[in-house]
Amino acid sequence: xxxxxxxxxxxxxxxxxxxxxxxxxxxxxxxxxxxxxxxxxxxxxxxxxxxxxxxxxxxxxxxxxxxxxxxxxxxxxxxxxxxxxxxxxxxxxxxxxxxxxxxxxxxxxxxxxxxxxxxxxxxxxxxxxxxxxxxxxxxxxxxxxxxxxxxxxxxxxxxxxxxxxxxxxxxxxxxxxxxxxxxxxxxxxxxxxxxxxxxxxxxxxxxxxxxxxxxxxxxxxxxxxxxxxxxxxxxxxxxxxxxxxxxxxxxxxxxxxxxxxxxxxxxxxxxxxxxxxxxxxxxxxxxxxxxxxxxxxxxxxxxxxxxxxxxxxxxxxxxxxxxxxxxxxxxxxxxxxxxxxxxxxxxxxxxxxxxxxxxxxxxxxxxxxxxxxxxxxxxxxxxxxxxxxxxxxxxxxxxxxxxxxxxxxxxxxxxxxxxxxxxxxxxxxxxxxxxxxxxxxxxxxxxxxxxxxxxxxxxxxxxxxxxxxxxxxxxxxxxxxxxxxxxxxxxxxxxxxxxxxxxxxxxxxxxxxxxxxxxxxxxxxxxxxxxxxxxxxxxxxxxxxxxxxxxxxxxxxxxxxxxxxxxxxxxxxxxxxxxxxxxxxxxxxxxxxxxxxxxxxxxxxxxxxxxxxxxxxxxxxxxxxxxxxxxxxxxxxxxxxxxxxxxxxxxxxxxxxxxxxxxxxxxxxxxxxxxxxxxxxxxxxxxxxxxxxxxxxxxxxxxxxxxxxxxxxxxxxxxxxxxxxxxxxxxxxxxxxxxxxxxxxxxxxxxxxxxxxxxxxxxxxxxxxxxxxxx
Numbered sequence: 001x002x003x004x005x006x007x008x009x010x011x012x013x014x015x016x017x018x019x020x021x022x023x024x025x026x027x028x029x030x031x032x033x034x035x036x037x038x039x040x041x042x043x044x045x046x047x048x049x050x051x052x053x054x055x056x057x058x059x060x061x062x063x064x065x066x067x068x069x070x071x072x073x074x075x076x077x078x079x080x081x082x083x084x085x086x087x088x089x090x091x092x093x094x095x096x097x098x099x100x101x102x103x104x105x106x107x108x109x110x111x112x113x114x115x116x117x118x119x120x121x122x123x124x125x126x127x128x129x130x131x132x133x134x135x136x137x138x139x140x141x142x143x144x145x146x147x148x149x150x151x152x153x154x155x156x157x158x159x160x161x162x163x164x165x166x167x168x169x170x171x172x173x174x175x176x177x178x179x180x181x182x183x184x185x186x187x188x189x190x191x192x193x194x195x196x197x198x199x200x201x202x203x204x205x206x207x208x209x210x211x212x213x214x215x216x217x218x219x220x221x222x223x224x225x226x227x228x229x230x231x232x233x234x235x236x237x238x239x240x241x242x243x244x245x246x247x248x249x250x251x252x253x254x255x256x257x258x259x260x261x262x263x264x265x266x267x268x269x270x271x272x273x274x275x276x277x278x279x280x281x282x283x284x285x286x287x288x289x290x291x292x293x294x295x296x297x298x299x300x301x302x303x304x305x306x307x308x309x310x311x312x313x314x315x316x317x318x319x320x321x322x323x324x325x326x327x328x329x330x331x332x333x334x335x336x337x338x339x340x341x342x343x344x345x346x347x348x349x350x351x352x353x354x355x356x357x358x359x360x361x362x363x364x365x366x367x368x369x370x371x372x373x374x375x376x377x378x379x380x381x382x383x384x385x386x387x388x389x390x391x392x393x394x395x396x397x398x399x400x401x402x403x404x405x406x407x408x409x410x411x412x413x414x415x416x417x418x419x420x421x422x423x424x425x426x427x428x429x430x431x432x433x434x435x436x437x438x439x440x441x442x443x444x445x446x447x448x449x450x451x452x453x454x455x456x457x458x459x460x461x462x463x464x465x466x467x468x469x470x471x472x473x474x475x476x477x478x479x480x481x482x483x484x485x486x487x488x489x490x491x492x493x494x495x496x497x498x499x500x501x502x503x504x505x506x507x508x509x510x511x512x513x514x515x516x517x518x519x520x521x522x523x524x525x526x527x528x529x530x531x532x533x534x535x536x537x538x539x540x541x542x543x544x545x546x547x548x549x550x551x552x553x554x555x556x557x558x559x560x561x562x563x564x565x566x567x568x569x570x571x572x573x574x575x576x577x578x579x580x581x582x583x584x585x586x587x588x589x590x591x592x593x594x595x596x597x598x599x600x601x602x603x604x605x606x607x608x609x610x611x612x613x614x615x616x617x618x619x620x621x622x623x624x625x626x627x628x629x630x631x632x633x634x635x636x637x638x639x640x641x642x643x644x645x646x647x648x649x650x651x652x653x654x655x656x657x658x659x660x661x662x663x664x665x666x667x668x669x670x671x672x673x674x675x676x677x678x679x680x681x682x683x684x685x686x687x688x689x690x691x692x693x694x695x696x697x698x699x700x701x702x703x704x705x706x707x708x709x710x711x712x713x714x715x716x717x718x719x720x721x722x723x724x725x726x727x728x729x730x731x732x733x734x735x736x737x738x739x740x741x742x743x744x745x746x747x748x749x750x751x752x753x754x755x756x757x758x759x760x761x762x763x764x765x766x767x768x769x770x771x772x773x774x775x
Contacts, residue, residue, distance in 0.1 A: 005552065006484040007707045010645035011491060014477045015237070015470075024237045027190035028269055030204050035192070036065055038258050038268040039110035040251060041100040041117055042278065043092035046347040046672035047126035047139065050091055050119065053100060057116035063109035066261045067117070069100045073257055076223045078250060081150070081314030083142060084350075086253035091124065093141050093312035095673050096278045096349050098250045103258040103266050128672055130309040130344035131286065141312055141345035148345040150310060154321035156601045158329065158397035159336030164301035168292030170376040173303075175288050176365040177738045178721075180281040180309075180667035181660070183354055184684050187239015189279055190269035191252045193259040200230040201259075205252055208245040208469050209509035210235050214501050216248040220256055233501045241471035242657075243353035244279055246511050247315045251278070276677030280352030281667055283317040284309040287365040291334075297379045297387045301336040304328055304365065310343040310350065317351025318343045320358030322444075325601055327362045330396035330609075331436045332370075332388035337397050347672045353511065355657060356714045359437055360721060364739065367433035367722035371729065381726070382415050385434060390611065399602040400609065404700035404710075406637030407434060407611040413635040413696045414615035427622060428630070429731025432615040433719035439639065439710030440607030440702070441592040442512035449591030450515075451505025452522040454530055456584040458576055460489060460554055460569040464496045464526075467507025468519035473713055474646040475515045479523045481642055482706050486527035487534075488551025488568065505587070513610065513711030516642060518590060520706035525588030533584060537575050538566060592704070607704045610711060612636035614655070614719045618727040625747030627663060627728060629691040636715055637698040640708035644697065647712055651695040654716015660685045662721035666740050 018024045055067040070089035078084040088097045100117050104110035125139040132138055133148040141148055165171065191205040201221060207213045210233045217231045238245070251268050258266040270278065286307040292300050310318050321341035329337045374384035386408060394402040411434065418430050441448045453465040464483055470476045480494040498504060507519065535546040538556040542549070542564045550557050556571060558564035575582055595603035617630045634651050641647045664683035668675040676682045701708035721739055729735050734749035748758060755763050 004485055006481045006491060007642055008640070009481070009643065011477060011481060011643055013474045013646065014480060014496065026187050026239055027192070027204060027206050027236045028187070030192050030236060030267070032192060032194060032265040035265040035267055036103040036105060036258070036262055037107040037110050038101060038103045038255055038266045039107065039114050040098050040254060040268070041114045043095055043097040043099055044119070045092055045121050045123055046095055047124040048092050048121040049124060050089065050099065051122050052120040054118040055100060057118070058102060058113040061109065061113050061116060063105040064102060064113045065105065065264065066103040066258050067100065067113065068257055068261065074223045074225070076220055076253055078248065078253065079314050080316060080318060084250065084313040086250045086257065094347055094349055097312070098254065101254045101258060103262050126347040126672060128346055128348055128669070130307050130346055133344045133346050134342070141347060145345070150314065150318060150343040150345065152318060152343055154341035155339070156325065157338045161301045161303050161336045161338040164336040165292055167294070168300045169295040170373060171290060171292040172369050172372040172376055173290030174369060174372070174737060175286070176368060177287070178285045178361045178364060179739055180284050180349070180669060181665045182276060182279065182281045182667055183240065183242040183244040185240030185242065185244060188270040188272060188275040189249070189251065190267070191255045192265055192267040193255040194265035195259055195263065199226050201256065202232045202234065203252065203256065204234045204236055206238055206245055207233065207235055208241045208471055208511065210469060210501050210504070211467060211506045212509055213248050217256065220253055224260065235469060235499045238471040241510060242355045243357060243511065246353040246509060272679070273677045276682065277674045280315055280317065280350055282354035283320050283351040283358065283361065285361040287361070289365045289369055291369050291373050293373055293377055297377050297384050299332055299334040299388045302328060302334045302366070303338045306341040308341060308343045309348055310345050311348045312345065313350040315350055316353040322597065324358040324362040325398060326400070326438070326605070327359055327366055327436055329398040330390070330400045331363065331366055331434065332385070333390060333394065335397065348669055349674070355654065356718045357512070359435070359714070359718045360658065360661060363433065363435060363719050364721045367719055368725050368735070368737065371431070371726045372735070382411060382432060385411055385432070390436070399604055401604045403608045403704065404637065404639065404702045405609070405611055406698035406700045407613065409698045410434070410611060410613040410635040410637060413698070414613045414633045417633045417694055417696070418615045418617055418631065427731055428617065428619050429727045429729065430615065430617050431723045431726025431728070431730055432613055433723040433726060434613045435611065435715050435718040437610045437715045437718060438512050438514070438606035439517065439610030440704055441514045441518045441594050442606050443594045443596045444512070445508055446596070447591055448508055448514070448518065448594060449589055450507040450519045450522040451587065451589045452526040453505055453587045454483070454526040454585065456530060456572065458569065458573045460493060460572060462487065462489065462494050464494060464523060465504050466496060466498050466519055466523060467505045468498055468515050469507070469510040470498055471510055473515070473650060474643065475510070475519060477646060478516050478642045479519060482520050482523050483527045485707070486524060486531055489554055493554070505589070513713040513715065515711070515713070516709050517607070517705050517711045518592060520642070520709060522588055522590035524706045525590050526586045529586035529588060530584055534568065534571065538571055541571060541574065542566060608639065608702045608710055610637060610715050612715050612719070614723045616723045616727045618724065618731055620728055620731045620746065622732060622750055625743035625745070625750065627724070627741065627743070627746060629659065631692045633694045633696070634716060635696045635698060636712060637700050637710070638712050639702040639705045639710035640699050641697050642707065642709050647697065648695050650712055651716040652693055654714065655693055655720060656685055656690060658717035658720025659724070661717065662724045662739060663741050
């Protein structure tokens with residue numbers, strides 16, 4: 001077994017000390033000479049004609065340098081569907097629509113200027129329910145589109161579902177729903193835009209996609225009539241991402257437009273309320289599902305249709321069905337699968353990518369009905385999952401090729417850690433749920449690659465320029481560990497730069513749990529090129545063969561002759577200052593051999609897949625409906641844990657995000673308006689809510705991963721909700737099918753099961769009137 005010196009070690013994040021000491025620069029900390037401050041005016045209606053925008057008073061306010069409306073800017077189209085613009089003209093379609101923007105010498109003046117802008121609206125009928133929005137007589141959100149149903153082809157049918165239904169010994173079917181939740185990044189959104197004297201743009205922005213954002217901003221410049229300009233994207237330290245920064249937004253384009261109009265740097269930073277109302281949520285879903293099995297418990301079919309609330313515009317949330325297909329077709333062995341999803345325009349906020357990217361919504365329905373089907377078949381739910389578990393070498397109906405797979409072991413580990421001795425206690429239940437997620441990249445674009453440039457100085461210190469984006473997950477630390485391991489160096493010898501498109505190579509972005517696998521393989525490829533040259537040069541100096549040498553502890557060592565060794569730094573100086581000297585630099589672009597999905601949505605999307613099982617023991621108070629988590633176990637097949645400490649952090653964070661999704665979190669929209677845009681009313685879990693969490697790791701050493709690793713960034717939150725829902729059912733016998741699983745919903749279900757009304761009085765016995773009066 002290979003002995004590692006850096007890989008597999010519990011090494012703190014490289015930026016941890018600077019963050020703790022307050023030395024890190026977030027977007028809030030950036031200040032440029034002559035900088036102005038931008039503010040955005042949002043709509044007062046969910047759907048209305050813009051009759052007039054009067055900016056005359058705002059323009060006269062001292063300190064105001066620019067006021068822009070949609071009429072003042074060129075046509076700039078944003079989003080996956082190109083149905084959005086930075087500032088709206090004609091009409092508004094949601095409360096978050098940007099109507100005007102101001103740049104002023106300080107934020108307070110800019111805010112005051114917004115209050116002086118007078119907008120005249122004519123209210124229009126609005127639609128907030130996606131099922132109602134699908135009807136022919138529903139108000140159209142985009143008249144040009146002629147329907148509220150997006151023309152996106154989310155439809156597949158593998159095998160013969162109808163025939164399988166007839167053969168099935170047991171069938172369950174039901175309806176599930178999930179709601180709006182938001183990312184709750186500690187650092188709010190923001191951007192600083194600046195043009196030089198030749199109209200080249202530098203933009204400091206919170207983004208997970210520097211290279212793709214650069215392309216989007218080049219398109220913005222072209223729309224502004226600025227051809228053949230340069231765009232430099234500088235990424236400050238991100239205070240969280242979770243998918244919220246996988247698109248370019250109106251506020252970034254507004255900062256660019258204001259900077260161009262004022263010829264000054266312009267900074268726009270959201271406050272917390274703005275972060276809630278003007279950034280995008282997870283996609284809400286309505287899911288109709290049926291599953292069936294034979295008498296022995298073998299799954300025969302899975303049949304799912306979904307309706308997704310797209311909101312008023314189209315960002316990456318509308319593409320989540322492409323990832324929902326993964327658990328629908330490939331979580332467990334299921335030969336016959338049918339799936340259809342419809343994304344529907346409404347006058348609600350629009351949705352974006354969020355950790356798991358559709359997988360948590362789909363897995364909630366799948367794993368809840370797995371328990372229901374196991375019960376119908378009279379099979380223990382753990383045994384039922386073992387019967388149907390994926391195996392190495394499987395090829396799913398979607399042509400996903402399963403290489404390594406530790407699902408069986410994860411199921412066993414969770415069962416072992418949650419089992420208790422003795423009779424079952426009243427009100428206490430156990431539930432489990434499993435997951436599959438991409439673990440080896442995900443070819444969403446034509447390229448799924450990442451570039452790395454390595455530069456090594458005369459003292460064996462390495463600068464790693466990576467296209468990867470660190471957003472708090474520790475990508476820079478993991479990349480440094482991989483390079484240090486391959487080159488026989490110490491962690492302090494490695495410096496990772498990932499913040500600037502002027503110096504960092506291309507990468508498709510931090511999404512799909514791809515960074516460790518793809519950026520790690522890219523860094524490893526560059527390091528191997530450097531290593532090969534070091535060994536070749538050392539072989540000449542030590543008069544031996546390169547195959548006889550290894551790199552360890554900053555030295556070149558002979559495997560067979562301990563006396564033959566040399567400091568790496570000394571070798572580099574010797575070579576550098578010799579006749580015809582050389583410096584060591586290498587580049588490597590790693591683009592995995594995964595596949596884009598075809599028109600039938602078949603194709604091996606990822607080089608490898610991450611599996612896992614979560615289990616939870618809960619106590620349910622039947623008098624209040626409150627759910628208490630007694631213990632949570634999240635076991636994952638990770639390939640190889642490059643950094644167990646950071647891996648555990650990802651799992652703990654994912655689990656807590658998943659518990660919030662399951663039990664407490666909800667963006668409350670009332671006729672399209674966000675009613676809880678703050679941390680007082682939006683019930684995010686805090687440190688005091690953290691239960692006992694265990695995160696056992698199964699290492700399957702995937703041959704495609706760097707040192708065997710798979711991606712693990714998202715899986716931690718994927719099966720949490722169904723695991724908790726299954727545990728609640730085991731505890732008190734009620735099945736909650738709508739998220740969040742609030743005490744009110746649990747209590748109502750318990751009372752319904754007992755034949756009681758909402759006041760806890762036996763149905764038909766009266767008493768409800770008195771209860772209402774008391775309430």
